[in-house]
Amino acid sequence: MSDKYDYDLFTIGAGSGGVRASRVSAAHGARVAIAEEHRVGGTCVIRGCVPKKMLVYGAQFAEDLEDCQAFGWTIEGKSFDWIKLRDHVLDDVKRLENAYTDTLENHDVTVIKQRVKLTGPHEITLEDGSTVTAKYILIATGAKPRLPDCEGHEHIITSNEAFHLDELPKKVVIAGGGYIANEFAGIFNEFGSKVCIVNRGDKLLRGYDEAVRDRLLQISITKGIEFRFNTTFEYVRECEEGGYFVKLENHEEERADLVMCAIGRVPNTDGLGLEDIGVELGDNGEVVVDRFSKSSVDHIYAVGDVTDRVQLTPVAIREGQAFADTVFGDGDPCAVDHSCIPSAVFSHPPIASVGMTEGEAKNSLGSVKVYQSDFRAMKNVVAGRNERSLFKMVCDGANGRIVGIHMIAPEAPEMMQAAAIAVKAGLTKEDFDATTAIHPTMAEELVLMR
Numbered sequence: 001m002s003d004k005y006d007y008d009l010f011t012i013g014a015g016s017g018g019v020r021a022s023r024v025s026a027a028h029g030a031r032v033a034i035a036e037e038h039r040v041g042g043t044c045v046i047r048g049c050v051p052k053k054m055l056v057y058g059a060q061f062a063e064d065l066e067d068c069q070a071f072g073w074t075i076e077g078k079s080f081d082w083i084k085l086r087d088h089v090l091d092d093v094k095r096l097e098n099a100y101t102d103t104l105e106n107h108d109v110t111v112i113k114q115r116v117k118l119t120g121p122h123e124i125t126l127e128d129g130s131t132v133t134a135k136y137i138l139i140a141t142g143a144k145p146r147l148p149d150c151e152g153h154e155h156i157i158t159s160n161e162a163f164h165l166d167e168l169p170k171k172v173v174i175a176g177g178g179y180i181a182n183e184f185a186g187i188f189n190e191f192g193s194k195v196c197i198v199n200r201g202d203k204l205l206r207g208y209d210e211a212v213r214d215r216l217l218q219i220s221i222t223k224g225i226e227f228r229f230n231t232t233f234e235y236v237r238e239c240e241e242g243g244y245f246v247k248l249e250n251h252e253e254e255r256a257d258l259v260m261c262a263i264g265r266v267p268n269t270d271g272l273g274l275e276d277i278g279v280e281l282g283d284n285g286e287v288v289v290d291r292f293s294k295s296s297v298d299h300i301y302a303v304g305d306v307t308d309r310v311q312l313t314p315v316a317i318r319e320g321q322a323f324a325d326t327v328f329g330d331g332d333p334c335a336v337d338h339s340c341i342p343s344a345v346f347s348h349p350p351i352a353s354v355g356m357t358e359g360e361a362k363n364s365l366g367s368v369k370v371y372q373s374d375f376r377a378m379k380n381v382v383a384g385r386n387e388r389s390l391f392k393m394v395c396d397g398a399n400g401r402i403v404g405i406h407m408i409a410p411e412a413p414e415m416m417q418a419a420a421i422a423v424k425a426g427l428t429k430e431d432f433d434a435t436t437a438i439h440p441t442m443a444e445e446l447v448l449m450r
């Protein structure tokens with residue numbers, strides 16, 4: 001590789017995309033440095049998927065401890081200690097941060113724990129004022145929470161702070177109706193907080209199939225979560241006795257102990273110096289890239305949330321891997337296929353989905369056939385929990401090919417990972433029908449749908 005520069009690759013951001021790209025590039029023989037301004041691991045490991053899922057597990061015990069009585073168990077004196085769970089989760093996050101750092105260092109990647117910016121086409125300036133040069137630069141700086149611009153926005157927390165609370169709120173108001181709002185609503189509600197979701201539109205979880213979104217709304221209301229649609233925060237004011245007064249447009253002022261917002265995430269490109277060296281940014285501040293993640297400047301690439309394509313960890317990792325193989329590998333350039341990406345919302349109960357919704361299929365295919373299974377999981381029947389699951393399969397009417405599967409059910413994300421392989425492979429309803437069920441499971445509904 002070139003000795004003209006200090007490094008062959010300089011990666012900005014040690015999150016899901018940046019870590020994978022750096023490790024694999026180094027394994028291909030590149031001299032690599034990676035800069036991280038906060039903590040190695042990025043959003044997913046430090047304040048996203050991983051600690052969130054741990055809280056989701058913790059929250060699920062609230063229902064399990066209630067339901068277990070129908071299965072003959074008596075639990076005396078049960079209580080919940082938020083600080084104990086919080087600190088256990090944060091300790092595990094620290095362990096993972098160290099493991100990610102070790103992996104990078106074991107691959108001879110230089111880890112620079114500083115904020116950096118670009119000060120020339122190949123020049124990077126560190127926070128301490130020193131500069132380094134690199135042949136290729138990878139922008140993997142992720143995204144940050146969007147904040148509302150209402151009066152008192154400084155009192156509003158985001159998911160970043162939610163993992164560090166010193167106490168659970170008695171009442172929390174959450175702005176947003178997407179992934180984070182629904183996941184944290186479930187978590188807080190199971191821990192006993194009164195939760196109110198405030199959504200600007202009239203639908204939760206845009207992009208998911210209407211039937212599963214409606215089922216989540218119905219179940220969430222039954223669990224006690226309140227919803228205010230078609231409104232936003234007008235102001236948030238501190239209350240003398242503690243907590244806040246929250247005023248929503250067209251609603252009376254109400255009191256809350258905690259106000260959170262989860263209204264989308266904005267690509268992290270502010271102050272990076274990208275425009276000065278000719279890197280094109282889109283309307284949302286994202287780095288505009290081609291299918292190989294190359295920006296408008298030949299030697300500058302971008303992967304993950306900063307490109308605002310699909311803001312999910314496995315996608316950032318795939319983009320990072322494809323970048324490393326394309327630029328430093330021996331084979332042909334590789335582009336990531338962004339079609340048919342499965343996803344899940346870790347609400348209570350969770351939603352999982354792959355492919356087209358019924359509405360999308362009707363708009364883009366000639367004829368569509370939909371199969372559905374609306375059932376109560378055996379565990380819920382025995383527990384007396386009146387909560388129904390829904391599976392939906394959307395097929396191309398012309399040839400029976402499955403173009404989408406949508407589920408809301410306990411463990412739906414675990415079932416979906418396997419089902420997504422079949423959808424991605426282009427299998428048909430007939431192929432599912434030809435597969436013998438595993439009984440008794442919830443997943444057997446996938447091969448028994450009528």
Ligand SMILES: Cc1cc2nc3c(=O)[nH]c(=O)nc-3n(C[C@H](O)[C@H](O)[C@H](O)COP(=O)(O)OP(=O)(O)OC[C@H]3O[C@@H](n4cnc5c(N)ncnc54)[C@H](O)[C@@H]3O)c2cc1C
Binds near residue numbers: 043044048272
């Ligand atoms: C609460 C929450 C829950 C989530 N849950 C899931 C989930 O369950 N499943 C899923 O697939 N996805 C989930 N996501 C999304 C997922 O976390 C992101 O898609 C993923 O982390 C993106 O990876 P990335 O590498 O693009 O960016 P990031 O992981 O955000 O990494 C970017 C890094 O760059 C650093 N950085 C930024 N600017 C600079 C600079 N100038 N100098 C040095 N360093 C810099 C940042 O500190 C950060 O560590 C969740 C996100 C959130 C917020």
Ligand SMILES: NC(=O)c1ccc[n+]([C@@H]2O[C@H](COP(=O)([O-])OP(=O)(O)OC[C@H]3O[C@@H](n4cnc5c(N)ncnc54)[C@H](O)[C@@H]3O)[C@@H](O)[C@H]2O)c1
Binds near residue numbers: 200
């Ligand atoms: N399970 C997962 O995979 C997972 C979990 C969390 C986050 N993520 C990723 O992170 C991204 C960001 O998550 P998010 O939940 O912040 O965004 P989102 O895009 O999922 O949802 C944003 C929601 O906020 C609403 N909204 C926008 N402005 C508003 C306002 N001023 N007042 C009230 N509501 C408003 C929108 O109508 C929408 O419902 C997601 O798109 C997803 O890609 C994924």
